[in-house]
Amino acid sequence: MKALVIRGGHLIDPAAGIDAPKDILLKEGRVAEVAAPGKLKVTNGHNGFEADTIDATGLVLAPGLIDIHVHLREPGQGYKETIATGTAAAAAGGFTSVAAMPNTKPVNDSPEITRWMQAPEREAAVRVFPIAAATRGSKGEALNDYAALKSAGAVAITDDGAPILKDGTMREALAAAARVGLSVIQHAEDTRLTQGCSMNLGPASFKLGLRGMPPEAESSLVERDIRLVAELRDARAHLHVAHTSTASAVAAVRQARRNGLRVTCEVAPHHFLLTEEHVGFYNTHAKMNPPLRSAADRDAMIEAILDGVVDAIATDHAPHATHEKEVEFENAPNGITGLETALGLALRWLHKEWKMPLGRVLSLMSAQPAALLGLKNRGTLTAGSFADVVIFDSAAEWVYHASSGKSKSRNTPFEGWTMQGKVRWTISEGRIAYVAGNA
Amino acid sequence: MNTTATTVRRQLHTPPPPLSPFPYHPGSLLSVQDLSLEEVGGLLARATALECEDPLARNCILAKRRVALLFYESSTRTRTSFELAAKALGADTTLVSSLSSSIEKGESLKDTGLTLRALGAEAIILRHNSSGAPWLLEAATHLPVLNAGDGMHEHPTQALLDLRTILAHLRPGVEAVTSETLAGVTVSIVGDILHSRVARSNMLLLPRLGARVLLCGPKELLPDTATRTGPGIEIERDFEGALRQSQIVMMLRIQAERLAGLQLDLEDYQASYQLTGQRLAAQAPSAVVLHPGPIIRGLEVTAGVADGPQSAILEQVRNGVAIRMAVVERALVAPQANGDSL
Numbered sequence: 001m002k003a004l005v006i007r008g009g010h011l012i013d014p015a016a017g018i019d020a021p022k023d024i025l026l027k028e029g030r031v032a033e034v035a036a037p038g039k040l041k042v043t044n045g046h047n048g049f050e051a052d053t054i055d056a057t058g059l060v061l062a063p064g065l066i067d068i069h070v071h072l073r074e075p076g077q078g079y080k081e082t083i084a085t086g087t088a089a090a091a092a093g094g095f096t097s098v099a100a101m102p103n104t105k106p107v108n109d110s111p112e113i114t115r116w117m118q119a120p121e122r123e124a125a126v127r128v129f130p131i132a133a134a135t136r137g138s139k140g141e142a143l144n145d146y147a148a149l150k151s152a153g154a155v156a157i158t159d160d161g162a163p164i165l166k167d168g169t170m171r172e173a174l175a176a177a178a179r180v181g182l183s184v185i186q187h188a189e190d191t192r193l194t195q196g197c198s199m200n201l202g203p204a205s206f207k208l209g210l211r212g213m214p215p216e217a218e219s220s221l222v223e224r225d226i227r228l229v230a231e232l233r234d235a236r237a238h239l240h241v242a243h244t245s246t247a248s249a250v251a252a253v254r255q256a257r258r259n260g261l262r263v264t265c266e267v268a269p270h271h272f273l274l275t276e277e278h279v280g281f282y283n284t285h286a287k288m289n290p291p292l293r294s295a296a297d298r299d300a301m302i303e304a305i306l307d308g309v310v311d312a313i314a315t316d317h318a319p320h321a322t323h324e325k326e327v328e329f330e331n332a333p334n335g336i337t338g339l340e341t342a343l344g345l346a347l348r349w350l351h352k353e354w355k356m357p358l359g360r361v362l363s364l365m366s367a368q369p370a371a372l373l374g375l376k377n378r379g380t381l382t383a384g385s386f387a388d389v390v391i392f393d394s395a396a397e398w399v400y401h402a403s404s405g406k407s408k409s410r411n412t413p414f415e416g417w418t419m420q421g422k423v424r425w426t427i428s429e430g431r432i433a434y435v436a437g438n439a
Numbered sequence: 440m441n442t443t444a445t446t447v448r449r450q451l452h453t454p455p456p457p458l459s460p461f462p463y464h465p466g467s468l469l470s471v472q473d474l475s476l477e478e479v480g481g482l483l484a485r486a487t488a489l490e491c492e493d494p495l496a497r498n499c500i501l502a503k504r505r506v507a508l509l510f511y512e513s514s515t516r517t518r519t520s521f522e523l524a525a526k527a528l529g530a531d532t533t534l535v536s537s538l539s540s541s542i543e544k545g546e547s548l549k550d551t552g553l554t555l556r557a558l559g560a561e562a563i564i565l566r567h568n569s570s571g572a573p574w575l576l577e578a579a580t581h582l583p584v585l586n587a588g589d590g591m592h593e594h595p596t597q598a599l600l601d602l603r604t605i606l607a608h609l610r611p612g613v614e615a616v617t618s619e620t621l622a623g624v625t626v627s628i629v630g631d632i633l634h635s636r637v638a639r640s641n642m643l644l645l646p647r648l649g650a651r652v653l654l655c656g657p658k659e660l661l662p663d664t665a666t667r668t669g670p671g672i673e674i675e676r677d678f679e680g681a682l683r684q685s686q687i688v689m690m691l692r693i694q695a696e697r698l699a700g701l702q703l704d705l706e707d708y709q710a711s712y713q714l715t716g717q718r719l720a721a722q723a724p725s726a727v728v729l730h731p732g733p734i735i736r737g738l739e740v741t742a743g744v745a746d747g748p749q750s751a752i753l754e755q756v757r758n759g760v761a762i763r764m765a766v767v768e769r770a771l772v773a774p775q776a777n778g779d780s781l
Binding site for chain 2: 195196202203206207208209210211273274275277278280281282283295298299302323326327328329330331349353354417
């Protein structure tokens with residue numbers, strides 16, 4: 001692999017506390033050197049290796065983004081997305097690492113599938129970190145062998161869309177995961193309260209004649225899980241709450257943190273931007289689980305991001321084929337794509353509109369998710385780290401059209417939205433994974 | 440700390456909800472909200488004109504035009520009256536119902552709609568068990584779609600025929616409606632509001648004419664958020680209190696097929712919400728009683744009330760044909776040709 005020199009850019013590396021013009025040298029998949037402009041020790045051709053150069057004048061360079069919640073649909077549902085297309089979409093969105101949920105077909109509950117997902121034959125454009133199922137077949141009964149899953153490459157465990165309702169099973173999962181140093185990610189939904197529901201419970205669901213999921217279905221399970229973490233305090237159990245969407249759930253996380261518990265949470269862009277009103281007239285591209293909530297809940301997500309309770313922005317990228325979404329709202333599958341819109345939305349709204357410093361936005365999308373999942377030498381560009389870099393024009397505005405995206409699916413509520421921050425290059429472990437204009 | 444956060448929150452500019460692209464076709468009737476008051480008045484006037492028209496002349500208005508009735512749920516009144524209405528205007532109708540078609544084999548609503556369009560259907564009248572299905576069908580076919588009841592959502596022609604019935608009793612002769620036509624009128628809608636598309640269409644239409652809508656029912660069937668559906672909607676849980684204030688009492692059936700596991704004590708329900716002759720005589724001796732049907736005699740109303748002098752239930756059914764003639768005509772005849780000269 002040829003070395004790569006990136007010159008002229010402005011490096012923002014929140015984990016290293018750098019926000020300054022820097023040149024960097026990437027070599028053998030790692031960051032070899034970070035230097036003041038023009039001060040890299042390498043001179044092309046003279047240090048015994050050849051290097052390509054990227055001119056990043058006027059651009060921001062930052063650690064490659066990390067999305068800890070994506071559905072890549074393989075194995076089993078390649079018509080929605082494959083690991084190759086999903087990671088190509090990730091690269092186009094500036095992501096260099098994605099953590100893949102286990103609700104594949106079959107469920108990823110084994111070291112074999114975990115390894116299969118990471119195999120070179122999948123032709124991933126960026127690094128895939130499988131998250132393995134917490135229980136056999138995600139049925140909420142027998143726990144999987146977390147040590148074996150971890151050594152196969154799993155970075156966390158979850159039953160995602162099939163949340164663990166039984167107290168005993170969840171307690172055992174938290175304890176067993178803690179013993180091998182993994183977190184348990186919970187999709188917090190008491191499914192006993194959400195049967196037949198297709199949106200948030202409130203005035204909008206009444207008006208549309210749709211059965212609604214009460215916010216308590218989320219917050220009650222978060223509160224239950226936090227109680228279990230408190231019981232397991234000595235075991236250092238780590239609970240991560242996926243796609244937090246309600247004010248009450250985020251309040252519970254906030255309190256748990258004050259109490260010193262290892263509880264983290266993520267928020268998806270659609271939950272800090274959209275409300276149940278965006279369901280409009282049965283737009284199935286505004287149907288996901290957890291659903292779009294009330295304006296008060298949405299505002300609570302923004303507030304929690306701005307004041308630091310939220311640890312990560314994660315997309316819950318959930319591709320579905322067009323025909324699957326062109327059905328009655330109640331019958332449509334949950335989920336929207338997100339990898340190619342997350343950075344553009346975060347910069348347009350969190351940074352530009354709500355004045356969150358760029359470094360903090362980037363930290364929520366790289367340094368903090370890396371720390372949360374324990375991804376070593378990622379989420380930063382200090383010398384010796386993986387050469388995962390995103391280079392983008394932070395001021396550029398552009399309009400998103402799903403048809404020009406890399407994902408196999410187009411189920412997005414953000415069609416035609418103005419985005420800010422155009423990704424120009426994405427580099428994954430020293431290889432160029434995406435170049436703008438080279439569609 | 441909380442105060443500061445609240446202040447910050449209020450200043451945030453957030454993305455507005457998108458504008459609705461519906462209806463794609465000006466002849467569609469998906470929701471009562473699609474109609475301006477002027478259009479409501481126009482439909483009422485056409486209903487009367489068409490009802491009075493010579494049947495042979497009327498038969499030429501939509502002669503040989505093709506109208507499909509696509510029914511995913513059983514129906515007596517709505518289906519028959521739409522069919523009679525379309526036929527009275529000379530249209531050819533065809534009925535596709537979910538139990539005797541490829542829908543049983545898993546054909547999607549979109550494909551069914553495209554198939555009907557390819558077969559020459561110029562308008563589709565849709566009854567569907569899923570809320571919002573007419574919006575999907577209209578987006579897929581761009582044909583005029585008439586919503587004949589979608590899930591728990593809307594039933595716009597029922598609200599129009601209810602309005603015609605109400606006007607006949609309280610404002611005889613009035614057709615050109617304004618925002619004050621029903622000023623001073625209180626309409627109680629009683630019973631299973633949660634699952635009722637009739638209730639939703641009526642609560643969205645009648646207040647626009649100045650009526651006050653009182654919703655009445657137990658919490659399980661009437662959540663407090665119902666008042667936020669639109670302006671002019673209030674909740675009165677006490678049935679007798681609601682009756683005392685009402686000129687119109689609209690009784691609803693408990694939709695057993697949509698209760699989804701909800702347990703109701705029917706004896707309790709009857710004790711609190713059944714419209715009996717005694718209650719009616721004591722609390723609302725001159726109110727008009729409506730019911731969209733089907734009636735479950737002895738549950739929400741007694742037989743005596745259903746058949747009694749205050750009942751306008753069969754008038755509603757008759758008005759259904761007139762209103763649906765006007766709505767089917769609107770679907771297929773461009774507005775400029777749809778004048779009084781017809």
